[in-house]
Amino acid sequence: MNETLVQRMQVEVEGTVQGVGFRPFIYRLASELGLTGWIKNTRNGVAIEVEGSVSVVETFLQRMRSDAPASAAVEVISTSAIPTLDDESFSIGQCTESGQRALVIPPDLATCADCRRELNDPHDRRFRYPFLTCTQCGPRYSLLTAIPYERSNTTMAGFDLCPVCRTEYEAEADRRFHAEPIACPTCGPRLCLWDEQGHEVAGREEALQQVTALLDQGRIVAVKGLGGFQLWVDAKSEEAVRRLRDRKRRPEKPFALLFPSVDAVRDYCLLSSDEEALLCSPQAPIVLARKRQDTVLAEAVAPGNSCLGVMLPSTPLHDLLMASLQRPMVATSGNRSEEPIVTDEREALVRLQGIADALLVHDRLIARPVDDSVVLVVGGKPVSNGMGEAGKLKAGMMILRRARGYAPQATRWSDGPSNGKAQGPILAVGGQLKNTVALLSGNRVVLSQHLGDLSTVESDRAFRQAIEDLQLMLQVTPEAVACDFHPDYRSTVFARMLSEALLVPLVPVQHHHAHVASCMAEHRLDGEVLGIAWDGAGYGGDGQIWGGEFLVASYRQFTRFAHLRPFRLPGGEAAMREPNRSAAAVLWELMGEEMPVHRLPSWKVTENQRAQLESLLRSSFSSPWTTSMGRLFDTVASLTGLCPQASFEGQAAMTVQFAAERETDEGIMSMEGYPMDVVPSDSPHTKRMVDWRPMISALLDDLRRGINPDKIAARFHAGLAVATVGLAQEAGLPRVVLTGGCFQNRLLLSLVRQRLERAGFTVYSHVLVPPNDGGLSLGQAVVAVCRLKDVQ
Ligand SMILES: [Zn+2]
Ligand SMILES: [Zn+2]
Numbered sequence: 124m125n126e127t128l129v130q131r132m133q134v135e136v137e138g139t140v141q142g143v144g145f146r147p148f149i150y151r152l153a154s155e156l157g158l159t160g161w162i163k164n165t166r167n168g169v170a171i172e173v174e175g176s177v178s179v180v181e182t183f184l185q186r187m188r189s190d191a192p193a194s195a196a197v198e199v200i201s202t203s204a205i206p207t208l209d210d211e212s213f214s215i216g217q218c219t220e221s222g223q224r225a226l227v228i229p230p231d232l233a234t235c236a237d238c239r240r241e242l243n244d245p246h247d248r249r250f251r252y253p254f255l256t257c258t259q260c261g262p263r264y265s266l267l268t269a270i271p272y273e274r275s276n277t278t279m280a281g282f283d284l285c286p287v288c289r290t291e292y293e294a295e296a297d298r299r300f301h302a303e304p305i306a307c308p309t310c311g312p313r314l315c316l317w318d319e320q321g322h323e324v325a326g327r328e329e330a331l332q333q334v335t336a337l338l339d340q341g342r343i344v345a346v347k348g349l350g351g352f353q354l355w356v357d358a359k360s361e362e363a364v365r366r367l368r369d370r371k372r373r374p375e376k377p378f379a380l381l382f383p384s385v386d387a388v389r390d391y392c393l394l395s396s397d398e399e400a401l402l403c404s405p406q407a408p409i410v411l412a413r414k415r416q417d418t419v420l421a422e423a424v425a426p427g428n429s430c431l432g433v434m435l436p437s438t439p440l441h442d443l444l445m446a447s448l449q450r451p452m453v454a455t456s457g458n459r460s461e462e463p464i465v466t467d468e469r470e471a472l473v474r475l476q477g478i479a480d481a482l483l484v485h486d487r488l489i490a491r492p493v494d495d496s497v498v499l500v501v502g503g504k505p506v507s508n509g510m511g512e513a514g515k516l517k518a519g520m521m522i523l524r525r526a527r528g529y530a531p532q533a534t535r536w537s538d539g540p541s542n543g544k545a546q547g548p549i550l551a552v553g554g555q556l557k558n559t560v561a562l563l564s565g566n567r568v569v570l571s572q573h574l575g576d577l578s579t580v581e582s583d584r585a586f587r588q589a590i591e592d593l594q595l596m597l598q599v600t601p602e603a604v605a606c607d608f609h610p611d612y613r614s615t616v617f618a619r620m621l622s623e624a625l626l627v628p629l630v631p632v633q634h635h636h637a638h639v640a641s642c643m644a645e646h647r648l649d650g651e652v653l654g655i656a657w658d659g660a661g662y663g664g665d666g667q668i669w670g671g672e673f674l675v676a677s678y679r680q681f682t683r684f685a686h687l688r689p690f691r692l693p694g695g696e697a698a699m700r701e702p703n704r705s706a707a708a709v710l711w712e713l714m715g716e717e718m719p720v721h722r723l724p725s726w727k728v729t730e731n732q733r734a735q736l737e738s739l740l741r742s743s744f745s746s747p748w749t750t751s752m753g754r755l756f757d758t759v760a761s762l763t764g765l766c767p768q769a770s771f772e773g774q775a776a777m778t779v780q781f782a783a784e785r786e787t788d789e790g791i792m793s794m795e796g797y798p799m800d801v802v803p804s805d806s807p808h809t810k811r812m813v814d815w816r817p818m819i820s821a822l823l824d825d826l827r828r829g830i831n832p833d834k835i836a837a838r839f840h841a842g843l844a845v846a847t848v849g850l851a852q853e854a855g856l857p858r859v860v861l862t863g864g865c866f867q868n869r870l871l872l873s874l875v876r877q878r879l880e881r882a883g884f885t886v887y888s889h890v891l892v893p894p895n896d897g898g899l900s901l902g903q904a905v906v907a908v909c910r911l912k913d914v915q
């Protein structure tokens with residue numbers, strides 16, 4: 124090849140390439156290689172033209188992929204040769220395109236290594252400045268007020284740049300070139316400490332020192348973090364942590380912990396290399412890691428839990444505080460129960476009144492609540508789902524709460540190979556608990572951050588804001604609204620009103636179909652799959668509460684291939700908090716009047732309760748039927764005495780999982796599980812029913828023989844895994860999708876996966892979209908777009 128042959132190449136890059144330092148990176152790369160041309164942002168990503176010798180342009184294209192900034196996600200590169208122009212240098216241009224916005228909004232990212240170095244360098248002008256950022260790190264989504272992502276469209280718009288910052292901002296070769304939230308002690312936001320009445324008691328350095336002192340004394344401090352307030356307290360002080368629990372009215376649900384370093388985490392947790400990589404990633408989520416036996420943390424941090432939710436400092440402010448504290452801190456969302464995180468300091472004075480002893484605040488506004496994300500590492504194979512670094516990073520990661528660092532990263536989506544073209548904007552409003560909303564436009568779906576449980580006024584407000592936000596930032600109005608089948612979910616009621624107001628179709632999607640579709644969309648599956656959707660509760664449309672479902676599903680439709688044998692839920696909703704109710708119902712189904720409470724010493728139910736439950740079951744009054752797998756887990760939690768009462772959603776199921784994990788980490792694959800039968804269904808619309816009665820009978824025998832609850836929990840898990848294989852074989856589809864809140868249980872997930880794979884099935888589970896109801900909106904959006912296309 125002729126080395127001197129010059130060519131010009133037009134390059135288009137799609138993905139997360141804005142707000143992540145991609146243009147300066149390309150500028151430096153091209154300059155280093157002596158190439159000429161330009162780069163600019165476009166509505167789909169960036170457009171580049173480069174000119175130089177053929178081999179050097181080739182090198183450029185290779186290094187564009189291999190050396191891209193850690194937080195960039197290069198999804199698609201298309202190239203074409205064009206006539207040479209012989210320009211003099213490489214330059215960075217501004218976006219000139221108008222029209223429909225691409226669904227690319229950069230997420231918030233943890234402080235990068237370069238900024239951390241400056242933070243700790245006494246000779247740097249940003250030494251110990253809590254708001255330093257660059258193009259590689261810092262807030263984006265949490266301070267964005269409009270797009271495109273430019274300083275004037277952020278909450279930093281009110282801070283005028285000082286001359287030094289302006290020079291950095293405008294210099295193409297500077298690592299802060301167009302770092303939109305750029306700031307320094309001269310021109311940027313300022314920190315201060317408030318007492319509980321909102322009186323300023325200290326500023327800047329003095330504020331940091333006083334906060335450290337307060338935390339040392341076991342006080343509770345509300346810290347204004349990146350996407351909202353966190354409540355901090357010393358994790359080693361039993362008394363202080365208990366005080367926080369009392370004040371927050373949160374008796375048992377685990378608190379997240381902030382550690383000064385990875386080494387410090389290792390003193391308390393057994394960390395795998397995958398878990399460590401996630402902790403240190405730019406997304407810096409809370410990682411659920413196994414607790415060491417010899418820890419000296421307050422038991423009240425995560426009572427009875429075998430895991431700890433741990434994270435590392437993700438902002439300069441967190442870095443500064445943790446560097447002086449040098450020990451684990453509880454850093455939990457600044458809210459009450461399931462409300463969204465508080466973002467405004469004046470609001471914090473009201474909503475966190477009586478909880479926080481002091482507030483560490485600043486004058487950089489938070490545009491929207493963005494909570495800390497929660498992830499879990501599970502066994503699995505590497506996946507490449509085009510969702511960037513996080514997707515590449517983690518073989519077996521699973522996001523349980525998707526917020527800071529991940530939201531609102533888009534999922535590239537197209538309805539199979541036949542259709543990658545633009546589709547009308549569709550808004551999907553999600554479910555009721557762990558709500559998220561999604562907006563599908565073109566071949567992308569943007570999933571909002573975790574918004575919480577819609578039954579509180581504050582969450583409802585956050586929900587409405589998220590919907591307005593997505594439309595505003597993406598400048599689209601929905602042409603259809605998708606929602607859950609449940610007529611009374613707040614989100615459904617809202618969707619109905621919105622669709623009427625906009626005169627656009629409303630598309631209700633069955634809860635478990637949405638779960639299956641969300642997992643299919645995440646892996647871009649086309650055609651039909653067997654979807655195993657196991658969770659707490661979803662409206663079935665037939666008067667029953669579904670939750671142990673085997674669906675033969677495509678995006679457009681589904682048939683209910685099989686489900687768990689139904690049992691009653693005495694008292695309906697109340698059964699979610701009281702596993703004893705599910706246990707009573709299951710025993711009632713099994714033996715009716717002889718519900719043998721007296722022969723099961725482990726079943727911790729009072730005489731009074733039993734009589735009450737019996738009368739509910741006898742009269743069938745307010746006792747709806749359910750096929751919920753979550754309630755079957757509750758049954759086991761109750762019968763074994765592991766968890767008769769639950770103080771938060773999913774607690775009972777977790778105790779059963781932890782018990783099983785205690786029993787066996789290795790031997791469970793060969794363990795004999797309790798038997799389940801696959802029998803013909805009694806409903807005309809369903810082929811099969813999975814009968815849990817033999818399983819419960821065997822479990823009762825074990826209880827009577829005094830077998831320990833850990834072994835019983837393990838056999839229960841193993842039995843469920845075996846039953847799925849028989850069912851999948853009957854369904855006869857080669858691809859199986861595992862979804863729903865029950866699959867947050869990593870033991871259950873890996874057992875079911877292994878069994879199915881061993882039997883020759885290809886198994887898909889969630890990675891970047893939560894398996895719980897946080898993933899519903901994505902599923903609703905893709906189901907709706909496919910249904911509407913059929914209509915057209
Ligand atoms: Zn940085
Ligand atoms: Zn400045």
Ligand SMILES: [Zn+2]
Pocket residue numbers: 634638658659660661863864895896
């Ligand atoms: Zn669900």
